[in-house]
Amino acid sequence: MSVMGTRVVRIEDQKLITSGGDYLDDLREPALAGAAHAMFVRSPIAHARIAGIDTSAARESPGVVAVYTAADLDLPRPDNPFAEPLLARDVVRYVGEPVALVLTEERYQLADAAEGVDIDYDPLDAVIDLDVALAGDTLLFPDAGTNVVDASEGELNPDAFADCEVVISRTIVNQRVAPAPLEGRGAACAWGEDGRLTVWLSTQNAQLGRGAIAGGLGVDAALVRVITPDVGGGFGAKIGADPESITLSWAAKKAGKAVRWTETRSENLVSMTHGRAQRNTATIGGRRDGTVTAFRLEVVQDAGAYPRGAALLPSLTALMASGVYHIPVVETKTRSVLTNTTPIAAYRGAGRPEATAAIERAVDLFAAEIGLPPEEVRRTNFIRPEEFPFTTATGASYDTGEYEQALDKALAAAGYAELRAEQAKRRADGDPVALGIGLASYVEITGGGPSGESGRVTINRDGSVTAHTGSSPHGQGLATTLVMLLSDQLGVPMDRIDVRHGDTDEIPNAIGTFGSRSLQLGGSALRQAADQVIEQARELAADLLEAAESDVELDTARGVWQVRGAPSAGAVSWAQVRERAGDTELTADIWFDGTPTFPFGAHVAVVEVDTETGKVSLRRIIAVDDAGPVVNPLTFRGQRHGGLAQGVAQAMLEVMNYDEDGNPTTGNLADYSFVGAPELPDFELVEMSTPTTRNLLGVKGIGEAATIGSTPATQNAVIDALAHLGVRHIDMPTTPMRVWQALDEARRQSA
Amino acid sequence: MKITMEVNGESRTEDVEDRTLLVHFLRDTLGLTATNIGCDTTSCGACTVLLDGESVKSCTVLAAQAEGHRVTTLEGLGGNGELHPVQSAFREEHGLQCGFCTPGMIMASVSLLKENPKPNRQEVREALEGNLCRCTGYHNIVSAVMAASGQEVAG
Numbered sequence A: 001m002s003v004m005g006t007r008v009v010r011i012e013d014q015k016l017i018t019s020g021g022d023y024l025d026d027l028r029e030p031a032l033a034g035a036a037h038a039m040f041v042r043s044p045i046a047h048a049r050i051a052g053i054d055t056s057a058a059r060e061s062p063g064v065v066a067v068y069t070a071a072d073l074d075l076p077r078p079d080n081p082f083a084e085p086l087l088a089r090d091v092v093r094y095v096g097e098p099v100a101l102v103l104t105e106e107r108y109q110l111a112d113a114a115e116g117v118d119i120d121y122d123p124l125d126a127v128i129d130l131d132v133a134l135a136g137d138t139l140l141f142p143d144a145g146t147n148v149v150d151a152s153e154g155e156l157n158p159d160a161f162a163d164c165e166v167v168i169s170r171t172i173v174n175q176r177v178a179p180a181p182l183e184g185r186g187a188a189c190a191w192g193e194d195g196r197l198t199v200w201l202s203t204q205n206a207q208l209g210r211g212a213i214a215g216g217l218g219v220d221a222a223l224v225r226v227i228t229p230d231v232g233g234g235f236g237a238k239i240g241a242d243p244e245s246i247t248l249s250w251a252a253k254k255a256g257k258a259v260r261w262t263e264t265r266s267e268n269l270v271s272m273t274h275g276r277a278q279r280n281t282a283t284i285g286g287r288r289d290g291t292v293t294a295f296r297l298e299v300v301q302d303a304g305a306y307p308r309g310a311a312l313l314p315s316l317t318a319l320m321a322s323g324v325y326h327i328p329v330v331e332t333k334t335r336s337v338l339t340n341t342t343p344i345a346a347y348r349g350a351g352r353p354e355a356t357a358a359i360e361r362a363v364d365l366f367a368a369e370i371g372l373p374p375e376e377v378r379r380t381n382f383i384r385p386e387e388f389p390f391t392t393a394t395g396a397s398y399d400t401g402e403y404e405q406a407l408d409k410a411l412a413a414a415g416y417a418e419l420r421a422e423q424a425k426r427r428a429d430g431d432p433v434a435l436g437i438g439l440a441s442y443v444e445i446t447g448g449g450p451s452g453e454s455g456r457v458t459i460n461r462d463g464s465v466t467a468h469t470g471s472s473p474h475g476q477g478l479a480t481t482l483v484m485l486l487s488d489q490l491g492v493p494m495d496r497i498d499v500r501h502g503d504t505d506e507i508p509n510a511i512g513t514f515g516s517r518s519l520q521l522g523g524s525a526l527r528q529a530a531d532q533v534i535e536q537a538r539e540l541a542a543d544l545l546e547a548a549e550s551d552v553e554l555d556t557a558r559g560v561w562q563v564r565g566a567p568s569a570g571a572v573s574w575a576q577v578r579e580r581a582g583d584t585e586l587t588a589d590i591w592f593d594g595t596p597t598f599p600f601g602a603h604v605a606v607v608e609v610d611t612e613t614g615k616v617s618l619r620r621i622i623a624v625d626d627a628g629p630v631v632n633p634l635t636f637r638g639q640r641h642g643g644l645a646q647g648v649a650q651a652m653l654e655v656m657n658y659d660e661d662g663n664p665t666t667g668n669l670a671d672y673s674f675v676g677a678p679e680l681p682d683f684e685l686v687e688m689s690t691p692t693t694r695n696l697l698g699v700k701g702i703g704e705a706a707t708i709g710s711t712p713a714t715q716n717a718v719i720d721a722l723a724h725l726g727v728r729h730i731d732m733p734t735t736p737m738r739v740w741q742a743l744d745e746a747r748r749q750s751a
Numbered sequence B: 001m002k003i004t005m006e007v008n009g010e011s012r013t014e015d016v017e018d019r020t021l022l023v024h025f026l027r028d029t030l031g032l033t034a035t036n037i038g039c040d041t042t043s044c045g046a047c048t049v050l051l052d053g054e055s056v057k058s059c060t061v062l063a064a065q066a067e068g069h070r071v072t073t074l075e076g077l078g079g080n081g082e083l084h085p086v087q088s089a090f091r092e093e094h095g096l097q098c099g100f101c102t103p104g105m106i107m108a109s110v111s112l113l114k115e116n117p118k119p120n121r122q123e124v125r126e127a128l129e130g131n132l133c134r135c136t137g138y139h140n141i142v143s144a145v146m147a148a149s150g151q152e153v154a155g
Helices: A013-018 A056-060 A107-115 A130-135 A206-217 A243-255 A265-271 A312-319 A352-370 A374-381 A403-414 A416-429 A478-490 A518-545 A574-581 A633-652 A705-721 A736-750 B022-029 B085-092 B102-115 B121-127 B139-148
Strands: A036-042 A048-054 A064-069 A098-104 A118-123 A148-152 A166-177 A186-191 A197-201 A224-227 A259-262 A275-286 A292-304 A329-338 A433-443 A453-459 A465-469 A497-500 A552-555 A560-563 A571-573 A586-592 A600-610 A616-626 A683-686 B002-007 B010-015 B048-051 B054-057 B070-072
Touching: A013 B085, A013 B102, A036 A107, A036 A243, A036 A265, A048 A098, A056 A064, A056 A107, A064 A107, A064 A243, A098 A107, A098 A243, A107 B022, A130 A292, A130 A329, A148 A292, A148 A312, A166 A352, A166 A633, A186 A243, A197 A206, A197 A243, A206 A224, A206 A243, A243 A259, A275 A312, A275 A352, A292 A312, A292 A352, A292 A374, A312 A329, A312 A352, A352 A374, A352 A433, A352 A705, A374 A403, A374 A433, A403 A416, A403 A433, A403 A600, A403 A616, A403 A683, A416 A433, A433 A705, A453 A518, A453 A574, A465 A478, A465 A518, A478 A497, A478 A518, A478 A633, A518 A552, A518 A560, A518 A571, A518 A574, A518 A586, A571 A574, A574 A586, A600 A633, A600 A705, A616 A633, A616 A705, A633 A683, A633 A705, A633 B139, B022 B048, B048 B102, B054 B102, B085 B102, B085 B139, B102 B121, B102 B139, B121 B139
Parallel strands: A036 A259, A197 A224, A292 A329, A465 A497, A616 A683, B002 B070
Antiparallel strands: A036 A098, A048 A118, A064 A098, A148 A329, A166 A275, A186 A197, A186 A259, A275 A292, A433 A600, A453 A465, A453 A586, A552 A560, A560 A571, A600 A616, B002 B010, B048 B054, B048 B070
């Protein structure tokens, strides 16, 4: 029986539950023996001119190996008006920006040494508010003449909504959140006697990291080896290599000894990139029968102090603006603007959750305005199954979708009619605890961005298999999934297959893991490589079996080659086939090019809102997430669980806040509302599988999908709970204060 | 200062700086790196170990305070090559993904089951409030604790 689609416990876990993973800070590599410990001295001020830096006291601190500032850096500086310095030179632009680097012999000496770096700041006006940033009276880069770092000024037609019976417009804030993987960032850098640099890096993409580090140092990429140890989560915020890794690599050379760095959590929350941070104005128009005929999305992306994800995120938001709906007129306009805050980049979904949040909120606003149920308006406007492949007005080419079926399944599993009846009863009874039911239908793009992934499959002399994947798992359980794929295809037992990843010397060409691309691209690459190995083996097996090539077959149940239709005539093992190959390797190295896929689904959230205190409790969340055929339901469901938690957390709890001077007010885990177990319910998952035609496995990505549906479902539920009291919108997170304010405003308006 | 404590059944005596935290003592002095550090505000629980059988956050205990006491880390949880029931339940129920919170989560779960051998799912959630996980959404962690307690997983 095929292992595909069966529940398989993870091969990764034995180590993780006994001795623990080998994360960056756990490494005891010989090359790191005696390594100096590193700490960045970071700006405590959002925007200031650096009047002077005195490192003399730091240099006298016990155990100090070196103290470096921008004045010491002798690296090529990028020619870009918004270039991000490795260490701030003249100006600091956000709280958390690196200004100096301290190296000490012992970890405990770091804080004392860092304390000794005396930096004199002349404060400048901090630009925090997006309108202030857009006005450009204070510029982060005066020479550039603007704070706007990226813009797509789509054609906005003043008559776009002329034929609509109803038009609603609303500004919707998709707040800034912290990715906060449990393991923060870290890097360890050692130059060898051969002149090569090895960097152990907590990253999702060793090869992209190698490129960034080599580029930053101005050296040939062949001189740099990046190795990923076990990685304690990434969520998009560990793509490639951050500037810190370049600085550390440079410092290791300058100091003449290996250097290792592990950030603290408080450092992580202000200096690892943040996610989301968009202010979106959605305008939706249509007829009173529920048909939506025009939609406009104007995106203002808070880029933070330097443009990292400034172009990517709003472009994905614009691409996915119309979601699951067939809307004839869709207009988008995006602007990315700098502020004196932590730079923004990818976080689980990266631009698509923002699109879904905007359209799903807008559809609810439209439904409320015309007095139709939200599920009915959705059904009226869904792209129909027969319309696929479907190209949206914004140019996205959707592969396959069954949007109405997904919503129907979610509503059935939720017991929607009963929930509405309970809601009506509570309202009639004047129950102070209101019940809210929120819907979200979503589609997202996975496997987008750089095309393709590498995969290599090798049959070893003992008949075991080594697979090299360009994908870079960091918690998803992808190694188990890939082993299942290969075991099924080659007939080799799972425990005889070794999946290797994340070392640029072993796998020079790869993209890595982000955008839910790994199984569809990395998996397809291994599938294709294994197919080629099978074809190579066929000739050898035919020779051994003294049969024609066309007459031999691989029996994947037994893992042997045999003559078709005559298994009793003898069989040869993979080891025998490999032996026959002699000095020629039995291997295939593939680059699989794939086009993006579009997973979709529908979520229903059920919340209780205490109208006296404003407290929101999530009672249930029901999720249909369709990403095509499932290799391992255990890890597939695990990805959805994690996505649901992060999505719900954004809706209800999490926000990275700054005061008006640009001081982060949620910059440690005591202040940041990281979601915990008591705040979440058990998740109710409903299965559905619609394959894609765009890769060899028929699969779409599942890593981000559940994050995308659950956020607007939860937000819509909170607003739905209070609809009878006149509330039409509450921005996220729906904290008690926000809920109370919305109720207060609604009361005053009706009075 | 010189301190002595029993770690995973073995008596250990080491010379450390007075200010050494228990978690750094375990990781850096003894090389027991299963115990992780996930924050600096005693919020995340990644560093949870057992001190005389009860869970503590080892980032908030000085090594010196453990003098003369019994410390158990993930490395010392199983015995004779056998997994502790909580360990195997985490694997069977997919209660871990990246694994970083897992050592602390397992130790906290062992401690909670000692105090409440047959918890319901909500009690498990509340007992694990001090242990954060970014990957699993907690659902399967709760299932793992239920399974380890010999109860129906249901959920």
